[in-house]
Amino acid sequence: MSDHALLAVQGAPLEKVTHRSVKDEVAERFATLIVSGVLNVGDTLPSERDLAATMGVSRETIRGALLILSTKGIVSVVQGARTKVASDDVGDLGLPSLLNRRVTEYSLDDVHEGRLMAERQVAVLAAQRTEPGMLNELEHLIDVQMAAINDPVRFLIADRAFHTAIYHACGNAVLSDLATTLYSYQLDHRRRAIAEPGAIAQSIADHRVILSALKAGDAKALAEGLGVHEQRIYDSTRAVLAETTKKATE
Structure with missing residues (x-):
């Protein structure tokens, strides 16, 4: 390809x-x-x-x-x-919403609810529209994630590719962009959370469930799989933020 x-x-x-x-x-x-x-x-x-x-x-x-x-x-x-x-000043590159830093103004709870709603609709459309080439690519990305099981940075690069591929599969540009922006929230904390023992393995297991639902064209199972995965992300991110706040006040 x-x-x-x-x-x-x-x-x-x-x-x-x-x-x-x-x-x-x-x-x-x-x-x-x-x-x-x-x-x-x-x-x-x-x-x-x-x-x-x-x-x-x-x-x-x-x-x-x-x-x-x-x-x-x-x-x-x-x-x-x-x-x-060498620098985090990316100029005119990157997602506009991230460049404007607007997404960082949202609360974790609001992003969590928004992501659940967006991914629920993504699931409805993606289950109907996902093509064999996409399923093969998702399989490949899980293999890449397995190879990066001890490398959080490389894993997150593959993780982003996995999620954005599913968002793209829904066939709606607005919904895909919205879901991608919400995914990108607090990734610096996500990097810390995914470095915890067993976190990458659990994430890969979630991805296998999500892919299985896509293969079956089962929108309900796909929405449930994405929801369970997002809940883990929310819980682990909240824990990292709580620990950061605790250290800042000590």
């Missing part, structure tokens, strides 16, 4: 006219990962090979995307060394 096709099933915008290259799309995804807190300044990125497998594109595309970010001073690329995040 071509880079363009893989980006399409992993959540490229629906029904939108764009003249950006694939490497531009991937650069934007990296920028979103940085501004949402999955990748922090000083972090070393996974290898080009691992990034290519996780994001479903060629190593050449990854190299081109990193070059774009490097010219903007967002990442530091040194020959013979791993690429590092």
